[in-house]
Amino acid sequence: MTLPGERVVVRAPAKINLALRVGALEDDGYHDVVSVYQAVSVFEEVSATLPRDGVSGVTVSVRGTGAASTPLDSSNLAVRAALLLAERAGVPADVALSIRKTAPVAGGMGGGSADAAAALLACDLLWGTGATREELVEMGAELGADVPFALVGGTALGLGRGDRLTPVLGRGEFHWVLALADEGLSTPAVYRERDRLVAAGAPAEALDPDVPAPLAQALRAGDAAALGPALVNDLQAAACSLRPSLQRVLDLGRDHDALGGLVSGSGPTVAVLVRDRSAALELAVALTASGLASDVRRVTGPVHGARQVDPVPTSPFHPSNTPPTGPIDTIR
Numbered sequence: 001m002t003l004p005g006e007r008v009v010v011r012a013p014a015k016i017n018l019a020l021r022v023g024a025l026e027d028d029g030y031h032d033v034v035s036v037y038q039a040v041s042v043f044e045e046v047s048a049t050l051p052r053d054g055v056s057g058v059t060v061s062v063r064g065t066g067a068a069s070t071p072l073d074s075s076n077l078a079v080r081a082a083l084l085l086a087e088r089a090g091v092p093a094d095v096a097l098s099i100r101k102t103a104p105v106a107g108g109m110g111g112g113s114a115d116a117a118a119a120l121l122a123c124d125l126l127w128g129t130g131a132t133r134e135e136l137v138e139m140g141a142e143l144g145a146d147v148p149f150a151l152v153g154g155t156a157l158g159l160g161r162g163d164r165l166t167p168v169l170g171r172g173e174f175h176w177v178l179a180l181a182d183e184g185l186s187t188p189a190v191y192r193e194r195d196r197l198v199a200a201g202a203p204a205e206a207l208d209p210d211v212p213a214p215l216a217q218a219l220r221a222g223d224a225a226a227l228g229p230a231l232v233n234d235l236q237a238a239a240c241s242l243r244p245s246l247q248r249v250l251d252l253g254r255d256h257d258a259l260g261g262l263v264s265g266s267g268p269t270v271a272v273l274v275r276d277r278s279a280a281l282e283l284a285v286a287l288t289a290s291g292l293a294s295d296v297r298r299v300t301g302p303v304h305g306a307r308q309v310d311p312v313p314t315s316p317f318h319p320s321n322t323p324p325t326g327p328i329d330t331i332r
């Protein structure tokens with residue numbers, strides 16, 4: 001049984017898309033996609049605490065990357081996740097959520113989705129609702145297309161809106177350098193730009209609902225040199241059209257003998273694949289010096305999905321304990 005003040009901490013990974021093929025606009029306003037996700041070592045952390053006696057409802061506070069531009073109301077994906085789980089499980093939605101963000105907001109890395117995944121698992125453990133993995137994944141899909149993947153992690157094929165997942169066989173660890181941008185790109189705006197470019201004559205290919213063959217082979221073999229040329233993103237031209245500096249980041253990667261690179265999801269994060277740790281360091285230095293990125297990260301993938309972790313110490317001097325934004329009024 002959980003007592004007031006008790007805390008559960010869960011970490012969930014952000015993602016990059018190794019492949020993102022975009023099909024026609026469906027009647028529901030969404031595009032069908034074929035997406036190959038890889039979870040990378042950028043973790044969102046959500047801690048869920050049972051409020052003291054007499055306090056009820058959901059509160060949220062946010063610290064870390066992009067905290068100031070993360071919503072603190074019921075549109076916050078972690079809050080929505082807690083409310084949805086409480087409704088489905090028939091328990092009172094009483095929890096104080098504290099989010100430590102590492103992924104950029106609106107960065108094409110599914111950071112908000114990772115917050116939702118982490119909140120689902122954290123609240124499930126805190127409230128003892130005993131949801132199965134499948135039930136959490138189902139609720140995740142209602143919250144957003146990328147949420148199920150943040151629960152599952154690894155490397156996976158996503159169909160439909162990206163939420164019908166199948167794990168992709170693979171081996172080895174890949175090294176990525178991420179170029180982050182200060183200002184996010186709106187996913188709907190990138191899709192609109194893509195539809196405009198397609199209407200203006202860029203070819204619209206029929207969707208093959210499978211992992212593209214060269215990508216599947218490279219992953220099975222754990223062959224980074226083969227993975228580079230197999231990376232593909234149908235939203236890349238649109239993202240670069242809205243944010244031309246992204247192409248310069250990709251060019252810089254090529255000039256530094258990267259194995260490949262692409263805009264992640266709807267951008268503006270660019271993921272550049274490199275041979276090993278030392279190549280990652282070399283490229284990170286060059287990217288930082290170029291001034292083309294607001295932040296440069298060296299990460300690896302694939303990593304695991306949402307998992308409970310030990311709570312971090314609450315010392316005010318711990319780097320993760322910089323002052324949070326929020327909490328705002330209790331959300332019921």
Ligand code: ATP
Binds near residue numbers: 076077187
């Ligand atoms: P996607 O590609 O799934 O749209 P993204 O990685 O580009 O994701 P996110 O950071 O996940 O972008 O968030 C997109 C939008 O969702 C933000 O503009 C923000 O207003 C809203 N949002 C809601 N909850 C959160 C959250 N916990 N963290 C970040 N953004 C959130």
